[in-house]
Amino acid sequence: MRILMVEDERHLADTVRRGLVNEGFVVDVAHDGVTGLSSASESAYDAILLDLMLPLMNGYDVLKELRRRGIWTPVLMLTAKDGEYDQTDAFDLGADDYLTKPFSFLVLVARIRALIRRGAPERPVVLTLGTLSIDPVTRRVRRGASDIPLTAREFGLLHYLMRRHDEVVSKAEILDNVWDSAFEGGDNVVEVYIGYLRRKIDAPFGVRSLSTVRGMGYQLSSDQLPEPVQAPPPPPEPPARARKK
Known part of the structure; x- marks a missing residue:
């Protein structure tokens, strides 16, 4: 099983890579968004671990571009960021799972295996x-x-x-x-x-x-024409004056 990890914290990336290799994964690492996007576009992976705060191109833009290109490899977002974006934004853009730093390595491995079991079926977007x-x-x-x-x-x-x-x-x-x-x-x-x-x-x-x-x-709901505004009925005409004799 081949994994791409896009993470700019080199010590963390190396620690996770070594742990995943010990679990039987083949792991490629990219340290910026542009390199990560290029690797994910040119090679086939079973899952992608994608950090949010990346140099050159942030994780949300990488994910958005991957999905725009029709690349549906399962993506697990890794981030410690709060506030500007939240989990809903990641899922809206096409992420498959979300893990906040610091995380348990055992939980990470379990999440990766679950993503790979589900696979990456084509999904409607619009x-x-x-x-x-x-x-x-x-x-x-x-x-x-x-x-x-x-x-x-x-x-x-x-x-x-x-x-x-x-x-x-x-x-x-x-x-x-x-x-x-x-x-x-x-x-x-x-x-x-x-x-x-x-x-x-x-x-x-x-x-x-x-x-x-x-x-x-x-x-x-689906398009509906607005209800027509009913015009008020015209006022009754005043009675005609009786003619003088």
Whole structure:
């Protein structure tokens, strides 16, 4: 079983490499993102151990480019970074597992073996609902032929709703899955971002796909035309004046 490890901490990389070799793996090591991407693109591996904070090209960009090229080798992300990105970002870009430093070597080996057992089947990337589509790898959102630019948080919210399309999801579920555990604000932030999304994915196109289910949450469904506004009935005509004799 052949493993590629992309890790710039040379002492850690050498320690893990020697341990994996003792477990029967063949291990190649790259110390920057560009070299790692080149190795992963040119050679066949059973799994890739990919650090987040890499010189020349960070781990997220390496992963994004691998998936863009259609390389579906299982990827286990290794990182000690918190805050700017979280596990959801890694999975959205196509990671298969995630391990935070410092980690147990026995756990690492178990995770690698599990990834290899699952293999790397081709998987659909673009999610489509009606005329709305979202590509988690390129982070491209489109309504028909029109591109829709979204912020990172808007994209995360839309991606979660797309995965749960036609279901009613509560504010609490959205906070748990789109915002990180350190978020201390109120759940009104969900309502604010739902409004942002509506103004970008629905309003400009004259459709209604993101609706509020009162008292329960929100639902993303296929395109619907907005309900027509009923014009008020005309006022009754005043009675005609009687003619004078």
